[in-house]
Amino acid sequence: MTGHEDRSPTTVEKTAGSAGRIADALRADILSGAFAPGERIRQEVLAERYGASRLPVRDALRALEAEGLVIMVPNTGAWVAKLSLEECQEVYQVRERVEPLLLRMSMPGLDAETRDRLLPLVEAMRQEPQVEEFLRLDREFHMLTYSGAESTILGDLVERLWNTTQHYRRAFTLLGTERTSRTVHLEHEMLALAILRDDPDGAERVLLGHISSTRLELSRHPEVFHRL
Amino acid sequence: MTGHEDRSPTTVEKTAGSAGRIADALRADILSGAFAPGERIRQEVLAERYGASRLPVRDALRALEAEGLVIMVPNTGAWVAKLSLEECQEVYQVRERVEPLLLRMSMPGLDAETRDRLLPLVEAMRQEPQVEEFLRLDREFHMLTYSGAESTILGDLVERLWNTTQHYRRAFTLLGTERTSRTVHLEHEMLALAILRDDPDGAERVLLGHISSTRLELSRHPEVFHRL
DNA sequence: GAGCTTGAAAATGTATCCAATCCTCGTTTA
DNA sequence: TAAACGAGGATTGGATACATTTTCAAGCTC
Numbered sequence: 001m002t003g004h005e006d007r008s009p010t011t012v013e014k015t016a017g018s019a020g021r022i023a024d025a026l027r028a029d030i031l032s033g034a035f036a037p038g039e040r041i042r043q044e045v046l047a048e049r050y051g052a053s054r055l056p057v058r059d060a061l062r063a064l065e066a067e068g069l070v071i072m073v074p075n076t077g078a079w080v081a082k083l084s085l086e087e088c089q090e091v092y093q094v095r096e097r098v099e100p101l102l103l104r105m106s107m108p109g110l111d112a113e114t115r116d117r118l119l120p121l122v123e124a125m126r127q128e129p130q131v132e133e134f135l136r137l138d139r140e141f142h143m144l145t146y147s148g149a150e151s152t153i154l155g156d157l158v159e160r161l162w163n164t165t166q167h168y169r170r171a172f173t174l175l176g177t178e179r180t181s182r183t184v185h186l187e188h189e190m191l192a193l194a195i196l197r198d199d200p201d202g203a204e205r206v207l208l209g210h211i212s213s214t215r216l217e218l219s220r221h222p223e224v225f226h227r228l
Numbered sequence: 229m230t231g232h233e234d235r236s237p238t239t240v241e242k243t244a245g246s247a248g249r250i251a252d253a254l255r256a257d258i259l260s261g262a263f264a265p266g267e268r269i270r271q272e273v274l275a276e277r278y279g280a281s282r283l284p285v286r287d288a289l290r291a292l293e294a295e296g297l298v299i300m301v302p303n304t305g306a307w308v309a310k311l312s313l314e315e316c317q318e319v320y321q322v323r324e325r326v327e328p329l330l331l332r333m334s335m336p337g338l339d340a341e342t343r344d345r346l347l348p349l350v351e352a353m354r355q356e357p358q359v360e361e362f363l364r365l366d367r368e369f370h371m372l373t374y375s376g377a378e379s380t381i382l383g384d385l386v387e388r389l390w391n392t393t394q395h396y397r398r399a400f401t402l403l404g405t406e407r408t409s410r411t412v413h414l415e416h417e418m419l420a421l422a423i424l425r426d427d428p429d430g431a432e433r434v435l436l437g438h439i440s441s442t443r444l445e446l447s448r449h450p451e452v453f454h455r456l
Numbered sequence: 457g458a459g460c461t462t463g464a465a466a467a468t469g470t471a472t473c474c475a476a477t478c479c480t481c482g483t484t485t486a
Numbered sequence: 487t488a489a490a491c492g493a494g495g496a497t498t499g500g501a502t503a504c505a506t507t508t509t510c511a512a513g514c515t516c
Contacts, residue, residue, distance in 0.1 A: 457516105458515105458516090459514105459515090459516090460513105460514090460515080460516095461512105461513085461514075461515090462511105462512090462513080462514090463510105463511095463512090463513095464509105464510090464511090464512095465508105465509090465510085465511100466507105466508085466509080466510095467506105467507085467508080467509090468505105468506080468507075468508085469504105469505085469506070469507085470503105470504085470505075470506090471503090471504080471505090472501105472502090472503085472504100473500105473501090473502085473503100474499105474500085474501080474502100475498105475499085475500080475501095476497105476498085476499075476500090477496105477497085477498075477499085478495105478496090478497080478498090479494105479495090479496080479497090480493105480494085480495080480496090481492105481493095481494085481495095482491105482492090482493085482494095483490105483491085483492080483493095484489105484490085484491075484492095485488105485489090485490085485491095486487105486488095486489090486490095
């Protein structure tokens with residue numbers, strides 16, 4: 001008997017043992033900016049930093065490499081992934097096509113309680129919070145609009161796209177002018193309203209425009225990508 | 229001239245690190261069907277199969293897990309990734325949105341020589357080749373249409389999506405009826421013609437329809453996903 | 457003095473060994 | 487008789503140690 005189909009781990013998404021913890025910690029450190037793009041990562045340093053051997057560190061690096069947050073070169077080392085202007089625009093182009101789909105799939109699954117949290121988040125962002133707080137609110141707002149989809153594949157993809165551009169969102173938030181900032185607030189409010197009135201087409205359209213206008217903003221600040 | 233390029237007869241390419249070779253070999257084995265979805269993968273078996281220790285095998289498994297081809301459960305083992313009908317449809321929905329974009333980005337970069345290879349490939353697929361040969365031609369045809377994009381991010385994403393659904397494309401090719409087969413050939417020809425006449429909008433539309441019709445085909449054969 | 461060569465140091469990749477965890481199967485008990 | 491419990495076996499995860507590769511810098515040649 002070849003007992004292969006023992007158990008179907010389709011619902012199991014857990015990352016492996018303690019390497020998963022290291023991967024989570026390192027991911028958080030990269031997203032928080034503690035490790036900057038282009039910075040070299042030495043396995044030994046991480047091993048000491050997280051109190052483990054180099055082996056789970058390598059596993060974690062491989063996992064993050066697959067997420068697009070780390071670049072590994074054989075026999076050479078690992079670096080925090082760095083996006084060129086063109087690559088960043090590419091990510092945003094993918095987001096323009098993918099996130100409206102995820103939003104559409106999510107909307108039927110959003111309950112009233114979840115929807116009631118949308119506009120308060122928009123209001124909170126209007127209070128001109130600090131950069132890190134704004135990034136957190138922005139992410140929470142969009143992820144909330146996606147929370148109705150039990151999608152695993154598309155949801156993970158979108159999360160990866162957000163993570164790879166996290167550093168650049170921070171940079172652009174830092175030098176954001178008031179006008180673009182107000183535009184973002186309006187787009188967020190329009191998105192929330194479209195969701196509240198159960199208008200999938202409108203929501204898709206607004207979200208596409210939101211991401212698209214952000215992408216166009218990238219071209220106006222190429223200096224963010226030049227300073228290596 | 230910094231010339232250390234002199235190597236012994238066994239000139240190993242830059243793809244050093246046997247973990248990479250194992251990952252490539254295992255990926256090929258999964259895509260070829262040698263390992264079926266849902267099948268358990270034991271590290272020791274792979275270590276012997278590829279003549280290495282369990283350690284590079286673990287690295288390879290992690291790499292493939294990140295690509296979505298393998299599922300790893302802590303302290304338990306690894307399985308070849310298996311898609312449910314819903315997940316497979318989700319992948320196709322993502323492909324519907326993403327591949328037309330990649331095609332649009334690719335078209336300006338397609339030179340005359342590359343375009344001349346499109347219709348012959350369509351013809352070759354019309355000759356009712358064996359399943360494996362058809363899968364190869366189909367993949368080559370589509371990848372050729374994408375070869376004009378120097379895109380790294382989007383190209384890798386599309387390749388991953390193709391890989392995760394490779395097994396199910398094989399299954400559906402096996403039970404394909406003549407009518408659906410002819411439809412596929414027509415869609416391929418329309419796609420090639422749209423590219424040859426430099427019609428990005430038309431090409432996007434045809435490709436979207438092509439993927440979409442394939443996705444709808446999935447619902448008609450749920451038994452492919454049940455027998456697992 | 458400039459550029460190439462060479463050698464040492466450091467970082468990565470791999471192998472072997474040991475600990476922790478999970479599955480299987482036999483035993484026991486209600 | 488069936489279900490729950492526990493011990494044994496098997497498999498994975500991690501740590502230490504070693505081989506390989508790369509890089510950097512000092513020294514030598516031209």
